[in-house]
Amino acid sequence: FDDYLAAKSNIVKHQTASDYCIYYKNNNDSVKIGQKSAGQKNTYPIVRYQSELKDLLDYLKIPGEHNRENAEAAILAVLSILNLSLDELFSNSNRAIYQKIAHGLATFVGLPHRIQFVRELNHVRYYDDNYSSAFPAADVAIKAFEDYSIILIAGGKDRHLDLTAMKERFFSAKNLKKIILIGETRFMLAEGEDPDKFILADSLEDAVEYAKNYAEKYAADLESNYDLCIPSTREALNNQTAKPVIVLMSPGAASFDMFKDFSDRGNQFQQIVNAF
Template sequence: MKIALAGFGLEGKASYDYWNTPGNEVVIVDEREQLEDLPPGAKTLLGSGVLSGLAGFDLVIRTPGLRPDKIITTGKIWSSTNEFFLKCPAPIIGVTGTKGKGTTSSLITNMLRAAGRTVHLVGNIGTPSLTELGKIQSDDVVVFELSSFQLWDLEKSPHVAVVLGIEPDHQDVHTSMEEYVEAKGNIARYQTEDDIIVFNDTNDLSKKIAGYSKAKPEPYPFAIDDLKSALQIPGEHNVENASAAVAAVKEYVTDPALLREGLSAFTGLPHRLKFVREVGRVQYYDDSIATTAGSALAAVRSFTQPKLILLGGHEKGGDYTELMKECAKGNVRIIAYGANRHMLKQLSEEYGVLCDVNNGDMSAVVAAAAARARPGDIVILSPAAASFDMFKNYADRGNQFITAVGRLKAE
């Protein structure tokens, strides 16, 4: 069979290794002129326009982030996510939403492991799914963090679908909010009466997606007062994430002691509102994963102290209204940097929020924050934008922030 890997992204090597078997001819197809870290001996078809000329392939594997309608072929368009769902022998707990996917997936994983289950965490946060596929037994459990890009053309839904809050995101790729929601909706669309749908009862779009499902509904958030003290991560939004995770594992874990053990074992993911350092009685937090205004809003609401929030990057077409309203309440100042800094400055002025514009790199931004901050303040890198205007990815952005904070001298 002649197979094209359309787009050689983060899942590229796993897909190549999976399909590059005797009897298959695998060609890596990408509109970029050059690719790094290609498998030895790999065949390639590179350059502008190549995705529209795939008529000779039997199967085209779409990488997440590549719109399906950019591929023109007479063969079948497929994805590694579809392949995994088709072949996986174990039940899958799928987690999607605009924010909180990684944290919720990790909490689910920890609680299942506390109960003695063998768990495979795959997707955005874990191992590429196809790399893990051969290790999975039927009595294991898979936790799959699913983005809209992975869900876009999914043809089978997970046994347990977790739909966190949905808000505008990835509008630089999706043509409309409706398209984004419809892509997310595939997590629920093919469920049966034997499945479970966990959804955010306070979010209209999450409820809309739950309406696509025939599964047993499990709305959240709900009070977890007896478990709340076990949480090691700050913020009311993480209490909500924990309640979603508890609902997701209800079929597998019933002992409250095991739920507490799983919750308490999780101390947070890198670049998710992680404490970095205190310098001169100013605390610095890295929330580089926050690429939406809603995520930044959650970070701001996690602390009662006066705050300096570092915002900016590549604009994804989000709505900053609620974030600006929260900042306008009086104890938040913004330092705007990156490609959309002037837009953020204009928005801040419209809402009466104090905002400084910084044209420098991350070291300059952190230095400006340190100069502005007073003892007792919280400085948060929570950009509400994508990273690739100045950085390789959100992790690179967060690491540069951590390095810059580490260089600050205590007075």
């Protein structure tokens, strides 16, 4: 690890006063490297302009606090190149630059098959997390959407692993409204106390179609409940109805029972979704 840090330190070794160094201030190693720079320093997470920054970061469609922090670093990099401050970014005189940054965030879909935003349709957002070939990776994706209602597509090759933790997560996660299971593990994962939570699909096409139908119905039901409820209860529903329903394909299993590899699985998922 010391060799790794020494190699990273080379990034700032030859910086001059005309260069910029943007580093993560909540990590001691990052701070040590950043402070070695002779360049102009900026740190993130950003503590000023919390309200304005939240509005800007909300354009980002890929979930997770780590992605929002990465976006803050990217914003600071843009401002460094343009020689602008945060004060200037959030002033009315720089709305054009603000809009360009917002557009960049809104159109960034993330790395392929890693909680990658695919599209939004009928108040449903589709995400491709087919790089997920084990439960811990799927669990990270589920946690990234903990404030959203999720229709999950999971399952794959049976590698004779202990699926207990995955099953417990499926049953305990209140935001998992329906789980569509594919592949060899689908029967094992569906065993348990709440069989109505699961749909078993024989093909990816069927799985995505099931997910689409359930997600659109769930989104419509939320809107209907909001329209019909009395005004005093609308505030409680407001945050939920304002957010899209998520269709997340995060298999938590290997792909080679039905696909060539995870990329093939992810590409097929995206092709089906984009054909809607």
